[in-house]
Amino acid sequence: MKYLIALLGLLATPAFADTSLFARENIKGWIDLRAVSANGEKSWLDGHYGKLRYGDQSKLSLGEATLIWTPRFTDTLSAYVQVVHVPEWGHETGINEAYLKWRPVPKSGLRVSARLGQMYPPVSLEHEGTGWTTTHTITPSAINAWVGEEVIVQGAELSLKQTFDDQQIGVTLGVFRGNDTSGTLLAYRGWALHDLRSTTTAKPPLPVGNAGWSQTFRRQSPFTKPLKEVDDRQGYYLRLDWRPPVPVSLNFTYFNTHGNPTDFDNGQYGWATRFFNFGAKYEVTETTDILSQVMVGNTKWGRMRTDGVRAIDADYRSAYVMVSHRFDDGARLSLRGETFETEDYSAPSLDNNNETGHAVTLAWMRPVNAHLDLNTEVLHIDSDRPARAYQGLPPQQDQTQVQVMLKVKF
Template identity: 70%
Template structure:
């Protein structure tokens, strides 16, 4: 982070002399989420290093879900800052930095729009996190795709974006280079897909499943947790995104992401992973009150030295897709339904470390803004999955569970 801050000063040399607005009602925002939760099925992956697919598992109680504070100082007409600090009880009661970056957006002089971000941030993959502070706007729990982005794809780098409007269309391109995120793929491989609203921080440690077989018996140097923001091989990753908005009420995007990681590097209990994926997104708005969204992600993650058969110690494809329909009323009440499918395919040695998985999930959510400082959200989530590695904990490979959440968001 220190190197990134130094780069910020180099990129924006007039920053220190610019007229600034550091603290005001507009530069400070925050919220607290409290929930009543009822779930069944297996224990959550966040507790006792289990395989459960939801944030909560086998419990009925009220709890604090998240507390967040956002600071958005303005340094000049074109340069702003963004720092979000979050408190997540499941991550060892950790309070840490989620996103922290400088943003440059020059005053446009034509139909071309240019912007840049420098710091710690999420790549522009999710179509669900459109709210303040990279929060979801359609459901409480994001899809499996964007739950994984939130937990394992937090990067530190530089991003440039261009948008060009002509006639009744708009095209855009985004390029990013980054460091960190070398462990991306660890959790997806050993635990599999999950659905939750946990967001990582710079120092987050996410638990890996326990067991006396599978990865925990073979790769004993691996710590029982993964650090999503860790830099291991001193190599730069990159991503690129294309956007197109035609004259009809449709938005399409395609993203390629590559950690460019060295899959043979190791540092203090954390392995380097080579992870790459394509993400395709679409949003259709047949009317002012109806939205239909969809994302498809296909990718691969691997770790270890190349074997004689051309496969590494862990070599896994992953795929997921969702279709969502959402309706918002004139009073701002939103009703959303989402169906999704997810799977992983293990090419390494599933006889001794099986990372195969298939599953589906259905989400129904109702969200109601009560006033400027209070939102009420109700969500039901059902997940069914088959993962042979559950046998390592003496569990049935097939699992079904549901989760009901009543969420109260207090904004300040």
């Protein structure tokens, strides 16, 4: 018996040789402080139809405080837990991503990895930084701002990547639950540009007025819960990647909540939401990149009417192109232009969810040292949303937001 125990000990030693739970390398975080000035309409975070995080104000603000724990259990198994404090969310502190990750040592050109837990599907090309943060601008595009607020899931993901002599192909498949309200913000509020990320406790507010959804669909809470499970059905996503033998990378993602659009639970409706996302990155030089994403999708809820349309039935589309240049000192200058729209097929005379808009963003991101970043951004947006009339506002609005961010890392 003692020889069996010794043998098991020898077999276990290599696997746990790299265990690290609370070393300095396992814990990191930051505090994000901002000086902000924005004109135009009030923010959607205050129950309005404004498209930006800040609106009609100038102030000093805490952007967020983040703590990340990345324990390593073996040389192939690790975990990731991120706790975020955001002043604007309904419950200010919560867990953003939290998952186990398995990545075996590759023995050929095939690389395998898997994740299990709460996470973002691999959609964004902009969130390449630690803690699913942006590396080109302070504010992500409308596409990835929406991913950050409504496309967080709880599930399992398997990724396979095969490298050939001069190219690489990849397949990622995910199955999830806990995302049944995805589409609520897109329909009732429309697109928005901000850097907020959902958490287990977040309650993003919906616009209110004397008409529209708040009068037509009174069972809906005045907020949405992005991680709410309503119908006990599993959603899924599929991503395909291709890196050809040229400085270009291409990807395609299909995402489907597989939601039951007739279910309802405690003020939250189940939504059937799906989208196609196309992404491309062109490395013009070693320091200059061009990034682009195009997303098209549909979201709906409610029983089917005789005309084949549900109570809410809307298509949504958005696209951006960004040029980014990195300087020798690590600073980065980026310029992004984008367009977005929603098209309402249900009952716009009662609850008009149509929308069109454009935005331009210019950002300067500069690392001062290993513990301090100084970032500046100017964002201008114009949009037309008839639902603004429910709050006594003209449908067409434009505004400019200027931010200076000081990010202190530890």
